Amino acid sequence: xxxxxxxxxxxxxxxxxxxxxxxxxxxxxxxxxxxxxxxxxxxxxxxxxxxxxxxxxxxxxxxxxxxxxxxxxxxxxxxx
Numbered sequence: 130x131x132x133x134x135x136x137x138x139x140x141x142x143x144x145x146x147x148x149x150x151x152x153x154x155x156x157x158x159x160x161x162x163x164x165x166x167x168x169x170x171x172x173x174x175x176x177x178x179x180x181x182x183x184x185x186x187x188x189x190x191x192x193x194x195x196x197x198x199x200x201x202x203x204x205x206x207x208x209x
Contacts, residue, residue: 141209144177146170148207149187152196162190179203 150170153159160167163186173179179187184203191198201207 142206143209144174145179145184145203145206146173146177148198148202149179149191150174152191152198153194159187163187177206 150156150159153162156170156174157167160170163170163183184200188198188200188203
């Protein structure tokens with residue numbers, strides 16, 4: 130009797146900070162827009178999250194610039 134191989138697809142999630150960095154054109158540009166030091170954005174990348182105190186501002190700035198970003202993207206990330 131042959132066993133069937135099970136194939137499970139790992140769901141890939143783009144982290145919120147990666148979405149923001151790519152959408153705004155890089156770490157330095159995002160930092161400048163938020164009036165932060167680029168090292169702050171680099172620290173965010175360690176856990177992939179945008180700190181709660183910055184989430185609303187990132188989303189508002191994205192919308193002002195016509196960047197396609199949702200609250201879900203900023204908090205949870207995006208399926209790839």
